[in-house]
Amino acid sequence: xxxxxxRPRGPGRRAAxxxxxxxxxxxxxxxxxxxxxxxxxxxRTIAERADVTAAxxxxxxxxxxxxxxxxxxxxxxxxxxxxxxxxxxxxxxADVIRSYMQLLQRxxxxxxxxxxxxxxxxxxxxxxxIRDFAAxxxxxxxxxxxxxxxxxxxxxxxxxxxxxxxLLGMAVFPxxxxxxxxxxxxxxxxxxxxxxxxxxxxxxxxxxxxx
Amino acid sequence: xxxxxxRPRGPGRRAAxxxxxxxxxxxxxxxxxxxxxxxxxxxRTIAERADVTAAxxxxxxxxxxxxxxxxxxxxxxxxxxxxxxxxxxxxxxADVIRSYMQLLQRxxxxxxxxxxxxxxxxxxxxxxxIRDFAAxxxxxxxxxxxxxxxxxxxxxxxxxxxxxxxLLGMAVFPxxxxxxxxxxxxxxxxxxxxxxxxxxxxxxxxxxxxx
DNA sequence: TTATTAATTAATCAGATGTTTAATTCGCCT
DNA sequence: AGGCGAATTAAACATCTGATTAATTAATAA
Numbered sequence: 025x026x027x028x029x030x031r032p033r034g035p036g037r038r039a040a041x042x043x044x045x046x047x048x049x050x051x052x053x054x055x056x057x058x059x060x061x062x063x064x065x066x067x068r069t070i071a072e073r074a075d076v077t078a079a080x081x082x083x084x085x086x087x088x089x090x091x092x093x094x095x096x097x098x099x100x101x102x103x104x105x106x107x108x109x110x111x112x113x114x115x116x117x118a119d120v121i122r123s124y125m126q127l128l129q130r131x132x133x134x135x136x137x138x139x140x141x142x143x144x145x146x147x148x149x150x151x152x153x154i155r156d157f158a159a160x161x162x163x164x165x166x167x168x169x170x171x172x173x174x175x176x177x178x179x180x181x182x183x184x185x186x187x188x189x190x191l192l193g194m195a196v197f198p199x200x201x202x203x204x205x206x207x208x209x210x211x212x213x214x215x216x217x218x219x220x221x222x223x224x225x226x227x228x229x230x231x232x233x234x235x
Numbered sequence: 236x237x238x239x240x241x242r243p244r245g246p247g248r249r250a251a252x253x254x255x256x257x258x259x260x261x262x263x264x265x266x267x268x269x270x271x272x273x274x275x276x277x278x279r280t281i282a283e284r285a286d287v288t289a290a291x292x293x294x295x296x297x298x299x300x301x302x303x304x305x306x307x308x309x310x311x312x313x314x315x316x317x318x319x320x321x322x323x324x325x326x327x328x329a330d331v332i333r334s335y336m337q338l339l340q341r342x343x344x345x346x347x348x349x350x351x352x353x354x355x356x357x358x359x360x361x362x363x364x365i366r367d368f369a370a371x372x373x374x375x376x377x378x379x380x381x382x383x384x385x386x387x388x389x390x391x392x393x394x395x396x397x398x399x400x401x402l403l404g405m406a407v408f409p410x411x412x413x414x415x416x417x418x419x420x421x422x423x424x425x426x427x428x429x430x431x432x433x434x435x436x437x438x439x440x441x442x443x444x445x446x
Numbered sequence: 447t448t449a450t451t452a453a454t455t456a457a458t459c460a461g462a463t464g465t466t467t468a469a470t471t472c473g474c475c476t
Numbered sequence: 477a478g479g480c481g482a483a484t485t486a487a488a489c490a491t492c493t494g495a496t497t498a499a500t501t502a503a504t505a506a
Contacts (some may be wrong), residue, residue: 032498033455033503034454034455034456034499035453035454035455035498035500035501036453036454036457036499036500036501036502037451037452037453037454037501037502037503038454038501038502039502039503040255041275041452041453041503042258042454045453045454050466060274060352061272061274061275061277061387062275063271063272063274064272064273065496066493066494066496067493067494068492068493073248075265076454076455077454077455077456078493078494078495079454079455079456079497080454080455080493081494081495082494082496083452083453083454083496087494088493090375092264096448106385111499118370130475139350139411139469140272140351140494151416152420154414154415154419156369157257158258158415158418158419159418159419161450162388162415162419162420165417166420172481178444179442179444179445181438182435182438182439182444183422183431183435185417185421185422186422186432186436186439187435187439187444188420189408189412189420189422190405190408190418190433190435190436190439192333192412193404193405193407193408193412194401195404195408196403196404196408196455197283197400197401197404197407197491198400198402198404199328199490200350200408200411201367201400201403201404202452204365204373206371207369207370208365208369208373208374209373209377209396209399209479210374210396211396211397211400217487220394220397221400222398224393224394224397224398224401225397225401227392227393227442228393228398228401228443229439229443229444230395230443230445231390231392231440231442231443231445232326232439232440232441232443232444233389233443234366234388234389234390234441234442242476244469244484244485245470245471245484245485245486246469246470246471246472246483246484246485246486247469247470247472247483247484247485248471248472248473248481248484249471249472249484250472250473250481252473252482252492253482253483253484256483256484277462277463277464278464278465279462279463279464280464287484288484288485288486289463289464290465290466290467290484290485290486291466291483291484291485292464293464293465293466294482294483294484295483298464298465299463299464299465346450353505398478428483
Protein backbone atom coordinates (compact mmCIF):
# COMPACT_ATOMS: atom_id res chain seq x y z
CA UNK A 25 0.00 0.00 0.00
CA UNK A 26 1.33 3.43 -0.97
CA UNK A 27 0.95 6.46 1.29
CA UNK A 28 0.89 9.18 -1.31
CA UNK A 29 -0.73 11.67 1.02
CA UNK A 30 1.45 11.30 4.09
CA ARG A 31 4.90 10.79 2.54
CA PRO A 32 6.73 14.05 3.37
CA ARG A 33 8.54 14.33 0.04
CA GLY A 34 9.77 11.67 -2.33
CA PRO A 35 11.60 11.65 -5.62
CA GLY A 36 10.12 13.05 -8.79
CA ARG A 37 9.78 16.27 -10.68
CA ARG A 38 8.39 19.26 -8.80
CA ALA A 39 5.92 21.88 -9.91
CA ALA A 40 8.45 24.71 -10.00
CA UNK A 41 10.70 24.54 -13.03
CA UNK A 42 14.29 23.42 -12.56
CA UNK A 43 15.50 26.97 -12.99
CA UNK A 44 14.19 27.70 -9.51
CA UNK A 45 16.33 25.03 -7.84
CA UNK A 46 19.30 26.20 -9.83
CA UNK A 47 18.91 29.75 -8.56
CA UNK A 48 18.46 28.64 -4.97
CA UNK A 49 21.58 26.47 -5.19
CA UNK A 50 23.66 29.37 -6.45
CA UNK A 51 22.40 31.68 -3.72
CA UNK A 52 23.03 29.11 -1.00
CA UNK A 53 26.46 28.25 -2.36
CA UNK A 54 27.49 31.90 -2.57
CA UNK A 55 26.73 32.43 1.10
CA UNK A 56 28.45 29.23 2.20
CA UNK A 57 31.53 29.66 0.01
CA UNK A 58 31.99 33.22 1.26
CA UNK A 59 31.67 32.21 4.88
CA UNK A 60 33.38 28.83 5.00
CA UNK A 61 35.53 28.82 1.88
CA UNK A 62 35.38 26.36 -0.97
CA UNK A 63 36.85 23.39 0.84
CA UNK A 64 35.10 24.21 4.06
CA UNK A 65 31.74 23.96 2.35
CA UNK A 66 30.06 20.62 1.67
CA UNK A 67 27.52 20.08 -1.05
CA ARG A 68 25.20 18.65 1.59
CA THR A 69 25.28 21.94 3.49
CA ILE A 70 24.56 23.88 0.34
CA ALA A 71 21.77 21.52 -0.67
CA GLU A 72 20.14 21.71 2.73
CA ARG A 73 20.22 25.48 2.64
CA ALA A 74 18.68 25.44 -0.82
CA ASP A 75 16.10 22.88 0.32
CA VAL A 76 17.06 20.22 -2.23
CA THR A 77 19.27 17.15 -2.09
CA ALA A 78 22.98 16.97 -2.75
CA ALA A 79 22.45 15.07 -5.99
CA UNK A 80 20.91 18.22 -7.50
CA UNK A 81 24.30 19.88 -7.43
CA UNK A 82 25.63 17.30 -9.86
CA UNK A 83 22.50 17.30 -11.93
CA UNK A 84 22.55 21.07 -12.47
CA UNK A 85 26.27 21.87 -12.33
CA UNK A 86 28.07 18.60 -12.92
CA UNK A 87 30.25 18.92 -9.85
CA UNK A 88 30.96 21.03 -6.81
CA UNK A 89 33.56 22.90 -8.83
CA UNK A 90 31.05 23.60 -11.56
CA UNK A 91 28.74 25.14 -9.01
CA UNK A 92 31.61 27.27 -7.76
CA UNK A 93 32.27 28.59 -11.25
CA UNK A 94 28.61 29.44 -11.65
CA UNK A 95 28.66 31.33 -8.34
CA UNK A 96 31.72 33.35 -9.34
CA UNK A 97 30.25 34.30 -12.70
CA UNK A 98 26.93 35.19 -11.20
CA UNK A 99 28.47 37.35 -8.49
CA UNK A 100 31.03 39.14 -10.62
CA UNK A 101 28.68 40.25 -13.35
CA UNK A 102 27.51 43.46 -11.69
CA UNK A 103 31.06 44.45 -10.76
CA UNK A 104 32.29 44.22 -14.30
CA UNK A 105 29.24 46.09 -15.52
CA UNK A 106 29.84 48.87 -13.01
CA UNK A 107 33.45 49.34 -13.98
CA UNK A 108 32.82 49.18 -17.70
CA UNK A 109 30.01 51.66 -17.48
CA UNK A 110 32.36 53.99 -15.61
CA UNK A 111 35.02 53.95 -18.24
CA UNK A 112 32.85 53.93 -21.32
CA UNK A 113 30.63 56.67 -19.97
CA UNK A 114 33.70 58.85 -19.33
CA UNK A 115 32.72 59.19 -15.70
CA UNK A 116 34.96 60.89 -13.15
CA UNK A 117 37.28 58.71 -11.11
CA ALA A 118 35.42 59.77 -8.00
CA ASP A 119 32.12 58.51 -9.38
CA VAL A 120 33.54 55.12 -10.27
CA ILE A 121 35.09 54.64 -6.84
CA ARG A 122 31.87 55.77 -5.22
CA SER A 123 29.68 53.31 -7.07
CA TYR A 124 32.23 50.56 -6.59
CA MET A 125 32.25 51.00 -2.82
CA GLN A 126 28.49 51.16 -2.74
CA LEU A 127 28.38 47.93 -4.68
CA LEU A 128 30.69 46.34 -2.13
CA GLN A 129 28.35 47.41 0.63
CA ARG A 130 25.36 45.86 -1.11
CA UNK A 131 27.21 42.61 -1.79
CA UNK A 132 29.16 41.88 1.39
CA UNK A 133 30.17 38.37 0.30
CA UNK A 134 31.82 39.70 -2.85
CA UNK A 135 35.24 40.61 -1.43
CA UNK A 136 35.35 37.39 0.58
CA UNK A 137 34.61 35.37 -2.52
CA UNK A 138 37.22 37.19 -4.55
CA UNK A 139 39.85 37.12 -1.88
CA UNK A 140 39.53 33.43 -1.20
CA UNK A 141 40.03 32.98 -4.88
CA UNK A 142 42.98 35.29 -5.12
CA UNK A 143 44.70 33.92 -2.06
CA UNK A 144 44.50 30.26 -2.87
CA UNK A 145 47.35 29.22 -5.06
CA UNK A 146 45.52 26.18 -6.29
CA UNK A 147 46.06 27.46 -9.79
CA UNK A 148 43.30 26.78 -12.26
CA UNK A 149 40.69 28.86 -10.52
CA UNK A 150 42.92 31.85 -10.07
CA UNK A 151 44.09 31.94 -13.65
CA UNK A 152 40.58 32.07 -15.00
CA UNK A 153 39.65 34.68 -12.44
CA ILE A 154 42.48 36.93 -13.53
CA ARG A 155 41.71 36.44 -17.20
CA ASP A 156 37.97 36.89 -16.96
CA PHE A 157 37.78 39.62 -14.40
CA ALA A 158 40.82 41.09 -12.72
CA ALA A 159 42.65 41.93 -15.92
CA UNK A 160 39.58 43.75 -17.10
CA UNK A 161 38.97 45.64 -13.88
CA UNK A 162 42.64 46.51 -13.50
CA UNK A 163 42.79 47.92 -17.00
CA UNK A 164 39.72 50.04 -16.37
CA UNK A 165 41.18 51.54 -13.20
CA UNK A 166 44.49 52.23 -14.88
CA UNK A 167 42.74 53.75 -17.84
CA UNK A 168 40.81 56.07 -15.57
CA UNK A 169 43.95 57.15 -13.74
CA UNK A 170 45.90 57.68 -16.90
CA UNK A 171 43.11 59.78 -18.34
CA UNK A 172 43.18 61.97 -15.24
CA UNK A 173 46.94 62.16 -15.36
CA UNK A 174 46.86 63.18 -19.00
CA UNK A 175 44.47 66.03 -18.31
CA UNK A 176 46.75 67.28 -15.57
CA UNK A 177 44.53 66.34 -12.66
CA UNK A 178 47.13 64.16 -10.99
CA UNK A 179 50.50 65.14 -9.56
CA UNK A 180 53.24 64.32 -12.00
CA UNK A 181 55.45 62.66 -9.41
CA UNK A 182 52.80 60.05 -8.65
CA UNK A 183 53.17 56.74 -10.41
CA UNK A 184 49.75 55.75 -11.85
CA UNK A 185 50.33 52.04 -11.11
CA UNK A 186 50.98 52.80 -7.45
CA UNK A 187 48.06 55.18 -7.29
CA UNK A 188 45.81 52.42 -8.63
CA UNK A 189 46.85 49.89 -6.02
CA UNK A 190 46.57 52.41 -3.19
CA LEU A 191 43.15 53.50 -4.32
CA LEU A 192 41.96 49.92 -4.61
CA GLY A 193 43.35 49.16 -1.18
CA MET A 194 41.51 52.07 0.42
CA ALA A 195 38.30 51.11 -1.35
CA VAL A 196 38.34 47.35 -0.79
CA PHE A 197 40.11 46.85 2.51
CA PRO A 198 37.36 48.28 4.73
CA UNK A 199 34.99 45.62 3.40
CA UNK A 200 37.51 42.81 3.48
CA UNK A 201 38.49 43.51 7.06
CA UNK A 202 34.97 44.45 8.08
CA UNK A 203 34.70 42.22 11.15
CA UNK A 204 37.92 43.68 12.48
CA UNK A 205 37.25 47.23 11.43
CA UNK A 206 33.89 47.15 13.15
CA UNK A 207 35.13 45.89 16.47
CA UNK A 208 38.65 47.25 16.67
CA UNK A 209 38.39 50.58 14.86
CA UNK A 210 34.72 51.24 15.61
CA UNK A 211 33.80 51.67 11.97
CA UNK A 212 30.08 51.47 11.14
CA UNK A 213 28.65 50.19 7.89
CA UNK A 214 25.22 51.75 7.68
CA UNK A 215 24.40 54.00 4.74
CA UNK A 216 25.36 57.27 6.39
CA UNK A 217 28.65 56.00 7.76
CA UNK A 218 29.51 54.49 4.42
CA UNK A 219 28.82 57.78 2.65
CA UNK A 220 31.18 59.46 5.11
CA UNK A 221 33.83 56.80 4.52
CA UNK A 222 33.56 57.24 0.75
CA UNK A 223 33.90 61.01 1.05
CA UNK A 224 36.86 60.56 3.34
CA UNK A 225 38.54 58.13 0.94
CA UNK A 226 38.21 60.45 -2.03
CA UNK A 227 39.34 63.49 -0.03
CA UNK A 228 42.34 61.62 1.32
CA UNK A 229 43.30 60.48 -2.15
CA UNK A 230 42.93 63.96 -3.58
CA UNK A 231 44.32 66.14 -0.87
CA UNK A 232 46.23 64.02 1.63
CA UNK A 233 46.14 64.12 5.40
CA UNK A 234 48.53 66.94 6.25
CA UNK A 235 47.16 70.40 6.94
CA UNK B 236 64.25 -12.07 12.13
CA UNK B 237 64.52 -8.33 12.60
CA UNK B 238 66.00 -6.10 9.93
CA UNK B 239 67.36 -3.37 12.10
CA UNK B 240 69.77 -2.20 9.46
CA UNK B 241 67.52 -2.18 6.40
CA ARG B 242 64.23 -0.98 7.92
CA PRO B 243 63.98 2.56 6.57
CA ARG B 244 62.60 4.07 9.77
CA GLY B 245 60.53 2.54 12.50
CA PRO B 246 58.92 3.88 15.65
CA GLY B 247 60.91 5.12 18.57
CA ARG B 248 62.58 8.23 19.86
CA ARG B 249 64.95 10.05 17.50
CA ALA B 250 68.30 11.65 18.19
CA ALA B 251 67.07 15.20 17.78
CA UNK B 252 65.03 16.42 20.72
CA UNK B 253 61.28 16.74 20.30
CA UNK B 254 61.58 20.48 20.02
CA UNK B 255 62.99 20.01 16.56
CA UNK B 256 59.94 18.13 15.25
CA UNK B 257 57.73 20.71 16.85
CA UNK B 258 59.46 23.53 15.00
CA UNK B 259 59.37 21.71 11.69
CA UNK B 260 55.67 21.01 12.08
CA UNK B 261 54.93 24.67 12.70
CA UNK B 262 56.95 25.76 9.70
CA UNK B 263 55.33 23.20 7.43
CA UNK B 264 51.86 24.02 8.72
CA UNK B 265 52.36 27.74 8.24
CA UNK B 266 53.19 27.28 4.58
CA UNK B 267 50.34 24.87 3.95
CA UNK B 268 47.71 26.85 5.85
CA UNK B 269 48.66 30.01 4.02
CA UNK B 270 48.51 28.35 0.63
CA UNK B 271 45.62 25.94 0.98
CA UNK B 272 43.70 27.31 3.92
CA UNK B 273 42.86 25.54 7.15
CA UNK B 274 40.27 23.17 5.77
CA UNK B 275 42.19 22.60 2.57
CA UNK B 276 45.23 21.38 4.48
CA UNK B 277 45.44 17.82 5.80
CA UNK B 278 47.59 16.84 8.73
CA ARG B 279 49.12 14.14 6.54
CA THR B 280 50.33 16.79 4.09
CA ILE B 281 51.80 18.84 6.91
CA ALA B 282 53.44 15.80 8.47
CA GLU B 283 54.96 14.72 5.19
CA ARG B 284 56.38 18.19 4.62
CA ALA B 285 57.85 18.15 8.13
CA ASP B 286 59.14 14.61 7.61
CA VAL B 287 57.26 13.09 10.52
CA THR B 288 54.00 11.17 10.80
CA ALA B 289 50.53 12.57 11.28
CA ALA B 290 50.34 11.24 14.82
CA UNK B 291 53.02 13.74 15.83
CA UNK B 292 50.57 16.55 15.29
CA UNK B 293 48.39 15.19 18.04
CA UNK B 294 51.30 14.36 20.27
CA UNK B 295 52.74 17.87 20.14
CA UNK B 296 49.65 20.01 19.64
CA UNK B 297 46.70 17.86 20.66
CA UNK B 298 44.78 18.43 17.45
CA UNK B 299 44.92 20.08 14.05
CA UNK B 300 43.28 23.12 15.58
CA UNK B 301 45.91 23.26 18.29
CA UNK B 302 48.62 23.28 15.65
CA UNK B 303 46.81 26.09 13.88
CA UNK B 304 46.78 28.15 17.05
CA UNK B 305 50.49 27.57 17.51
CA UNK B 306 51.15 28.70 13.94
CA UNK B 307 49.15 31.88 14.40
CA UNK B 308 50.92 32.77 17.65
CA UNK B 309 54.31 32.02 16.20
CA UNK B 310 53.70 34.08 13.08
CA UNK B 311 52.09 37.06 14.75
CA UNK B 312 54.75 37.61 17.38
CA UNK B 313 57.06 39.79 15.26
CA UNK B 314 54.15 41.88 14.03
CA UNK B 315 53.01 42.70 17.51
CA UNK B 316 56.56 43.44 18.55
CA UNK B 317 57.03 45.79 15.61
CA UNK B 318 53.90 47.74 16.37
CA UNK B 319 54.51 47.94 20.09
CA UNK B 320 58.06 49.12 19.59
CA UNK B 321 56.72 51.84 17.31
CA UNK B 322 54.33 53.23 19.85
CA UNK B 323 56.43 52.84 22.96
CA UNK B 324 59.50 54.26 21.26
CA UNK B 325 57.45 57.27 20.17
CA UNK B 326 58.39 56.64 16.56
CA UNK B 327 56.89 58.64 13.72
CA UNK B 328 53.84 57.24 11.97
CA ALA B 329 55.92 57.01 8.80
CA ASP B 330 58.51 54.81 10.48
CA VAL B 331 55.89 52.41 11.82
CA ILE B 332 54.18 52.04 8.44
CA ARG B 333 57.54 51.59 6.79
CA SER B 334 58.66 48.78 9.06
CA TYR B 335 55.24 47.19 8.92
CA MET B 336 55.29 47.03 5.13
CA GLN B 337 58.83 45.72 5.16
CA LEU B 338 57.76 43.02 7.58
CA LEU B 339 54.94 42.07 5.22
CA GLN B 340 57.42 41.73 2.40
CA ARG B 341 59.66 39.46 4.46
CA UNK B 342 56.72 37.32 5.58
CA UNK B 343 54.54 36.89 2.50
CA UNK B 344 52.32 34.26 4.08
CA UNK B 345 51.38 36.56 6.94
CA UNK B 346 48.53 38.50 5.30
CA UNK B 347 47.12 35.30 3.83
CA UNK B 348 47.15 33.66 7.22
CA UNK B 349 45.51 36.62 8.89
CA UNK B 350 42.95 37.18 6.21
CA UNK B 351 41.83 33.59 6.06
CA UNK B 352 41.29 33.90 9.75
CA UNK B 353 39.44 37.15 9.58
CA UNK B 354 37.23 35.98 6.76
CA UNK B 355 36.16 32.69 8.25
CA UNK B 356 33.18 33.13 10.49
CA UNK B 357 33.85 29.96 12.38
CA UNK B 358 33.82 31.97 15.55
CA UNK B 359 36.22 30.77 18.19
CA UNK B 360 39.35 31.37 16.15
CA UNK B 361 38.37 34.85 15.08
CA UNK B 362 37.45 35.97 18.54
CA UNK B 363 40.82 34.98 19.96
CA UNK B 364 42.56 36.57 16.99
CA ILE B 365 40.81 39.86 17.59
CA ARG B 366 41.50 39.72 21.31
CA ASP B 367 45.13 38.71 21.10
CA PHE B 368 46.24 40.66 18.08
CA ALA B 369 43.90 42.86 16.13
CA ALA B 370 42.67 44.80 19.12
CA UNK B 371 46.27 45.45 20.05
CA UNK B 372 47.41 46.47 16.59
CA UNK B 373 44.34 48.58 16.00
CA UNK B 374 44.85 50.45 19.23
CA UNK B 375 48.47 51.13 18.35
CA UNK B 376 47.60 52.59 14.96
CA UNK B 377 44.86 54.71 16.43
CA UNK B 378 47.13 55.89 19.20
CA UNK B 379 49.74 56.93 16.66
CA UNK B 380 47.21 58.82 14.57
CA UNK B 381 45.67 60.51 17.55
CA UNK B 382 49.08 61.60 18.76
CA UNK B 383 49.78 63.13 15.37
CA UNK B 384 46.38 64.75 15.33
CA UNK B 385 46.95 66.20 18.79
CA UNK B 386 50.22 67.78 17.75
CA UNK B 387 48.51 69.38 14.78
CA UNK B 388 50.13 67.22 12.12
CA UNK B 389 46.83 65.97 10.71
CA UNK B 390 44.06 67.91 9.05
CA UNK B 391 41.28 68.57 11.50
CA UNK B 392 38.54 67.50 9.12
CA UNK B 393 39.98 63.99 8.85
CA UNK B 394 38.42 61.39 11.08
CA UNK B 395 41.24 59.39 12.75
CA UNK B 396 39.28 56.13 12.57
CA UNK B 397 38.85 56.50 8.82
CA UNK B 398 42.45 57.54 8.40
CA UNK B 399 43.52 54.38 10.22
CA UNK B 400 41.50 52.08 7.99
CA UNK B 401 42.64 53.84 4.82
CA LEU B 402 46.26 53.68 5.86
CA LEU B 403 45.99 50.02 6.74
CA GLY B 404 44.31 49.35 3.43
CA MET B 405 47.07 51.04 1.47
CA ALA B 406 49.72 49.19 3.47
CA VAL B 407 48.23 45.71 3.48
CA PHE B 408 46.30 45.42 0.26
CA PRO B 409 49.31 45.34 -2.08
CA UNK B 410 50.54 42.23 -0.30
CA UNK B 411 47.15 40.61 -0.04
CA UNK B 412 46.40 41.07 -3.70
CA UNK B 413 49.96 40.44 -4.74
CA UNK B 414 49.29 37.78 -7.40
CA UNK B 415 46.81 40.11 -9.05
CA UNK B 416 48.80 43.28 -8.55
CA UNK B 417 51.83 41.68 -10.14
CA UNK B 418 50.10 40.50 -13.24
CA UNK B 419 47.38 43.05 -13.75
CA UNK B 420 48.93 46.26 -12.48
CA UNK B 421 52.56 45.36 -13.21
CA UNK B 422 53.67 45.98 -9.65
CA UNK B 423 57.07 44.50 -8.69
CA UNK B 424 58.00 43.26 -5.24
CA UNK B 425 61.78 43.40 -5.18
CA UNK B 426 63.47 45.58 -2.57
CA UNK B 427 63.80 48.67 -4.73
CA UNK B 428 60.24 48.58 -5.98
CA UNK B 429 58.96 48.04 -2.49
CA UNK B 430 60.91 51.04 -1.22
CA UNK B 431 59.29 53.10 -3.97
CA UNK B 432 55.86 51.78 -3.05
CA UNK B 433 56.38 52.66 0.59
CA UNK B 434 57.50 56.18 -0.29
CA UNK B 435 54.53 56.54 -2.58
CA UNK B 436 52.13 55.34 0.12
CA UNK B 437 53.41 57.79 2.70
CA UNK B 438 53.47 60.69 0.24
CA UNK B 439 49.95 59.92 -0.91
CA UNK B 440 48.72 59.77 2.66
CA UNK B 441 50.45 63.02 3.57
CA UNK B 442 49.91 65.14 0.52
CA UNK B 443 47.26 63.55 -1.70
CA UNK B 444 47.25 63.04 -5.43
CA UNK B 445 46.10 66.40 -6.78
CA UNK B 446 48.66 68.93 -7.96
C1' DT C 447 -3.95 8.99 -23.95
C1' DT C 448 0.53 7.48 -24.21
C1' DA C 449 5.47 7.92 -24.62
C1' DT C 450 9.27 10.73 -23.67
C1' DT C 451 11.93 13.71 -21.26
C1' DA C 452 13.16 16.73 -17.25
C1' DA C 453 13.65 17.05 -12.35
C1' DT C 454 14.10 15.08 -8.15
C1' DT C 455 15.10 11.82 -4.09
C1' DA C 456 17.15 7.92 -1.52
C1' DA C 457 20.64 4.76 -1.23
C1' DT C 458 25.14 3.57 -1.98
C1' DC C 459 30.33 3.79 -2.93
C1' DA C 460 35.08 4.54 -2.73
C1' DG C 461 38.37 7.52 -0.94
C1' DA C 462 39.98 10.95 2.31
C1' DT C 463 40.33 12.89 6.96
C1' DG C 464 41.06 13.77 12.04
C1' DT C 465 41.95 11.05 15.79
C1' DT C 466 43.23 7.07 18.83
C1' DT C 467 45.85 3.10 20.30
C1' DA C 468 49.51 -0.09 20.87
C1' DA C 469 54.08 -1.00 20.03
C1' DT C 470 58.86 0.54 19.66
C1' DT C 471 63.19 3.10 20.33
C1' DC C 472 66.17 6.30 22.51
C1' DG C 473 67.97 9.47 26.14
C1' DC C 474 68.59 10.26 30.88
C1' DC C 475 68.55 9.67 35.86
C1' DT C 476 69.59 6.65 39.74
C1' DA D 477 72.96 -1.61 34.35
C1' DG D 478 68.32 -0.97 34.70
C1' DG D 479 64.18 1.44 34.36
C1' DC D 480 61.23 5.30 33.47
C1' DG D 481 59.49 8.58 30.52
C1' DA D 482 59.70 11.19 26.17
C1' DA D 483 59.36 10.79 21.21
C1' DT D 484 58.05 8.40 17.39
C1' DT D 485 55.77 5.15 14.02
C1' DA D 486 52.29 2.03 11.93
C1' DA D 487 47.84 0.52 11.92
C1' DA D 488 43.14 0.85 12.77
C1' DC D 489 38.62 3.56 13.37
C1' DA D 490 34.69 6.16 12.77
C1' DT D 491 33.09 9.85 10.23
C1' DC D 492 32.60 12.80 6.37
C1' DT D 493 32.82 13.93 1.46
C1' DG D 494 32.07 14.22 -3.55
C1' DA D 495 30.10 11.46 -6.78
C1' DT D 496 27.12 7.80 -8.98
C1' DT D 497 23.04 5.00 -9.77
C1' DA D 498 18.41 3.44 -9.82
C1' DA D 499 13.86 4.53 -8.87
C1' DT D 500 10.11 7.90 -9.01
C1' DT D 501 7.19 11.71 -10.29
C1' DA D 502 5.64 15.59 -13.13
C1' DA D 503 5.45 18.12 -17.35
C1' DT D 504 5.19 17.88 -22.23
C1' DA D 505 5.06 16.21 -26.93
C1' DA D 506 2.92 12.87 -30.20
